[in-house]
Amino acid sequence: MLTLYYAPGTCALASHLALEYAGAPYETVRLNFKEQQQRSAEYLKINPKGRVPALVTERGVLTETPALLQYIAQSFPQAKLAPREDAFLLAKMNEFNSYLCSTVHVNHAHGGRAARWTDDAAAMETMKQKVPQTMGEAFALIESQMLQGPWVLGERFSTSDLYLYTLTRWLQGDSVDVNRFPKVADHFQRMNAQPQVQKVLAAQQG
Amino acid sequence: MLTLYYAPGTCALASHLALEYAGAPYETVRLNFKEQQQRSAEYLKINPKGRVPALVTERGVLTETPALLQYIAQSFPQAKLAPREDAFLLAKMNEFNSYLCSTVHVNHAHGGRAARWTDDAAAMETMKQKVPQTMGEAFALIESQMLQGPWVLGERFSTSDLYLYTLTRWLQGDSVDVNRFPKVADHFQRMNAQPQVQKVLAAQQG
Numbered sequence: 001m002l003t004l005y006y007a008p009g010t011c012a013l014a015s016h017l018a019l020e021y022a023g024a025p026y027e028t029v030r031l032n033f034k035e036q037q038q039r040s041a042e043y044l045k046i047n048p049k050g051r052v053p054a055l056v057t058e059r060g061v062l063t064e065t066p067a068l069l070q071y072i073a074q075s076f077p078q079a080k081l082a083p084r085e086d087a088f089l090l091a092k093m094n095e096f097n098s099y100l101c102s103t104v105h106v107n108h109a110h111g112g113r114a115a116r117w118t119d120d121a122a123a124m125e126t127m128k129q130k131v132p133q134t135m136g137e138a139f140a141l142i143e144s145q146m147l148q149g150p151w152v153l154g155e156r157f158s159t160s161d162l163y164l165y166t167l168t169r170w171l172q173g174d175s176v177d178v179n180r181f182p183k184v185a186d187h188f189q190r191m192n193a194q195p196q197v198q199k200v201l202a203a204q205q206g
Numbered sequence: 207m208l209t210l211y212y213a214p215g216t217c218a219l220a221s222h223l224a225l226e227y228a229g230a231p232y233e234t235v236r237l238n239f240k241e242q243q244q245r246s247a248e249y250l251k252i253n254p255k256g257r258v259p260a261l262v263t264e265r266g267v268l269t270e271t272p273a274l275l276q277y278i279a280q281s282f283p284q285a286k287l288a289p290r291e292d293a294f295l296l297a298k299m300n301e302f303n304s305y306l307c308s309t310v311h312v313n314h315a316h317g318g319r320a321a322r323w324t325d326d327a328a329a330m331e332t333m334k335q336k337v338p339q340t341m342g343e344a345f346a347l348i349e350s351q352m353l354q355g356p357w358v359l360g361e362r363f364s365t366s367d368l369y370l371y372t373l374t375r376w377l378q379g380d381s382v383d384v385n386r387f388p389k390v391a392d393h394f395q396r397m398n399a400q401p402q403v404q405k406v407l408a409a410q411q412g
Binding site: 048049057059060062063064065066067068070071074075087088090091092094095097098099101102105106107110116117118119120122123126127130134141144145 | 254255263265266268269270271272273274276277280281293294296297298300301303304305307308311312313316322323324325326328329332333336340347350351
């Protein structure tokens with residue numbers, strides 16, 4: 001049994017979706033970020049970073065979305081969530097996931113989490129103001145260069161689709177109109193319609 | 207033949223080291239960041255992100271350090287740069303590499319690249335001032351929680367050691383004394399002594 005620690009609205013949705021698509025045996029534990037449960041002594045024993053997602057396995061705890069996505073795909077190969085047989089295509093999946101993690105997520109975090117990188121309230125405000133621009137530029141690059149269509153890797157569905165869907169959900173809150181990016185908007189609608197996505201969203205919001 | 211685009215002092219060193227350790231057939235192309243060659247029309251055709259590293263393969267271009275490191279390890283298995291036979295340990299390698307990419311590198315970038323996230327010069331200054339703190343906190347976590355010793359994954363040498371070495375080189379410029387972290391400092395010294403590291407550094411500085 002795998003146990004996923006998550007909070008609604010976070011990037012942990014991608015790993016939650018991966019577990020569902022994989023048909024993995026799993027349970028979830030919801031953290032209340034408003035009550036700072038991710039900073040509790042109890043949770044810091046599980047993940048000293050004080051972040052989600054964290055996946056408790058028989059061997060120990062795993063963190064970081066790109067690592068979790070590949071691990072889940074590798075552990076449940078019949079679900080074909082990663083092109084494991086093709087080193088180049090697998091690298092394209094990891095390249096995409098790494099871009100979302102280290103650039104797109106980071107851009108977004110300068111809205112609500114600017115205190116990670118400055119102690120100055122006025123500076124935080126300037127960082128927040130730039131988020132629509134940086135998120136818009138990142139999604140313009142995804143639209144023009146990365147999203148092959150119909151899925152991120154082309155005909156092959158993969159963890160990158162789960163992760164892209166997760167971060168696309170943030171655009172509205174970041175004041176970026178997804179319809180500026182027709183391929184991304186189409187991808188988002190198709191993902192929204194999938195029963196696994198609806199099931200996981202209902203579970204997170206229930 | 208693989209072609210790596212890099213610039214001295216950047217995270218591309220990790221991939222350069224991986225190619226050398228792997229015994230891969232490769233050549234390198236050095237970009238001059240002072241002349242903004244990474245923003246040239248010619249280079250943007252190779253990597254539209256305008257960043258390094260970029261690895262040109264027979265199948266196409268790959269970017270993002272964590273993806274490159276795993277790809278190189280997978281393509282040259284005899285070098286044993288990744289624990290490919292153990293899904294959990296491979297996930298620990300990817301978790302570590304993802305942390306370096308999305309947290310440690312990002313902290314560092316708030317020194318010289320704060321303009322990515324704000325347009326305000328005063329805000330940039332406050333972000334730069336916090337870099338020693340954020341880099342210090344990240345390396346404290348690496349020291350206490352992540353670096354198993356003697357290598358990142360314990361007895362098993364991996365790409366995580368090449369990547370950790372690369373970012374440890376940034377500490378001095380970020381006004382963080384590596385000797386605050388005895389395990390990291392010892393790792394750094396042992397890496398520095400390796401002939402492959404000396405060969406690659408000489409090539410980048412030559």
